[in-house]
Amino acid sequence: MKYSYSNYVEAFSDSYKKVEIDHEYVNRIAAFVKELITAKSIEKHHQRDNLNEIKRFTTGYLGEAAIEKLLGIKIIDWTIGYSGLYHQPDIPGYSVGIKTVEQGKFPIIFKKNDYPQIICIRSLKEPNLIYVCGLATKEVLNTYQDTSLILDRNLRARGTKTGFYGFQYLKPIESLKDIEKYKK
Numbered sequence: 783m784k785y786s787y788s789n790y791v792e793a794f795s796d797s798y799k800k801v802e803i804d805h806e807y808v809n810r811i812a813a814f815v816k817e818l819i820t821a822k823s824i825e826k827h828h829q830r831d832n833l834n835e836i837k838r839f840t841t842g843y844l845g846e847a848a849i850e851k852l853l854g855i856k857i858i859d860w861t862i863g864y865s866g867l868y869h870q871p872d873i874p875g876y877s878v879g880i881k882t883v884e885q886g887k888f889p890i891i892f893k894k895n896d897y898p899q900i901i902c903i904r905s906l907k908e909p910n911l912i913y914v915c916g917l918a919t920k921e922v923l924n925t926y927q928d929t930s931l932i933l934d935r936n937l938r939a940r941g942t943k944t945g946f947y948g949f950q951y952l953k954p955i956e957s958l959k960d961i962e963k964y965k966k
Contacts, residue, residue, distance in 0.1 A: 785931060787886060790947045791903070791915075797954060798903070798913040801848035808910045811847065814860060815839045821862045837884075845882025845902035846872055848912035853958050871897050877964045881946075882912065888931040888945040895923040898964060900955055901946070916952025917961065926951065 819835050843858060849872075850857045857873055857880070872880040882902040883889040889901055898919045905911040918926075923946060931945020932938040953960065 785888070785928065785945075785947055787888070790888070791949050794915070794949045794952070795913065798915050799852060799954075799956065801851050801912045801914055802908075803844055803847045803851065803910045803912065805910060807847055808844070811840060811843045811858075815843065818862050822865065841882050841884055841904045842880075844904055844910070844912055845880050845900075848882075848902055848914055849873070849880050849900055849955075852914055852955065853961075855958070873900075873961070875966055876961055877966055878917070878961050885913075887933065888947055890932060890937070890943050891923055891927065891946045893924075893927065893942060893944050895920045898961075899923060900961075901949070901952060914955055915949060916954050918946065918948060918952055922948045922951045 815836055818839060822835075846857045853873075855873075859868070871877050877897040879897060879899040880902065881889045881891060881899040882904055884904050885906045889899075891899065898917050900917050901915040903913040903915060905913065926948025927944040927946055929938055929944045931947060932943060937943060955961065
């Protein structure tokens with residue numbers, strides 16, 4: 783199936799919240815990502831899938847920073863350890879993850895999702911600008927997906943992930959009350 787980014791993402795952009803991350807925080811994230819990638823270079827998973835890691839990790843952390851700013855809570859975990867220990871929802875105290883993707887690409891998600899994700903887009907023109915698109919329930923994530931949206935053929939071949947296109951079903955996020963029902 784062929785998907786148009788403008789039909790599935792940009793058509794709903796008027797409802798997205800714009801969050802600008804200050805440059806000092808962006809620099810802190812960049813320094814942390816460099817340290818993180820160096821530490822993770824010994825893990826087999828990162829040796830096999832090490833393409834664009836700086837950009838991928840930075841984009842992810844900028845999405846977390848945007849949600850921190852929007853909700854007024856601390857989210858980013860500044861610790862470094864074995865990747866398997868970090869495979870959990872991103873927002874402390876809530877069963878909610880944060881999925882951030884570069885503008886022009888569809889978010890990559892697991893084929894089976896056990897908790898909702900807040901979907902964010904990182905601007906290409908202003909790399910410290912994040913668009914908070916909204917919350918995708920696990921039902922929406924598990925329904926509106928297609929592996930053809932994965933650009934990396936190696937990732938597609940692994941068979942565990944897929945691309946998400948259900949932007950019209952996202953619930954707006956403006957405060958903690960919007961995710962209250964997912965509190966642990």
